[in-house]
Amino acid sequence: MMAIWRRALVALLLISAAGAALAIDYRSVGAPAAILFDVPSLQGKKLYLIKAQTPVEVIVKLEGWLKVRDAEGTLAWLEARHVAEQRTLVVTSPQAEIRQSDNPDSAILAQLDKWVAVEYIEPASPGWVKVRHRDGVTGYIHSTQVWGL
Structure with missing residues (x-):
């Protein structure tokens, strides 16, 4: 019986640690304006322009690019250099x-x-x-x- 409780406690601790590792990363556009792309490349399709101070949720980081979600739920790629740490x-x-x-x-x-x-x-x-x-x-x-x- 004690072994079952120990396993349950370990599982709960692992789940808690995973939740902390998955914290949501919000940032904002730091440039006066930035272009959102469909792929992480300047040769990709330009989707739309996003203005300064717009908050974005960072979903993926990939070699100078960030896959972000905006307030409307749109997912797109943004050059990391256009994003500020400021929330x-x-x-x-x-x-x-x-x-x-x-x-x-x-x-x-x-x-x-x-x-x-x-x-x-x-x-x-x-x-x-x-x-x-x-x-x-x-x-x-x-x-x-x-x-x-």
Whole structure:
């Protein structure tokens, strides 16, 4: 009986370690604009242009190229040199509010339209994240209103 519990514990620990190794890697476009390709090559088909500060999820790293996913779920290849370590988030709800504190009843400092990017500062209480808008407004936004976390 004890051996069964030991095996179960080892399996649980291995699963936990694998989960940590599979952490999601979010970054943002650091260049003024970058081209997304269908394959990891400049000779590949150009799919579309992605603007600065757009968050992307890195799926695969391959010799100077990154396979990324955007907020709409599109997968494409991007030259790694165009990606910054800085984390940004993008508003995915029709409108989002930056609030003074991580509370739905706190004062609204700014209202943002869909697809506006904000700088990720740090996590806050569950369901909230601290952000900075390019105009300097710093506050809290509900995590359900943004993508890139």
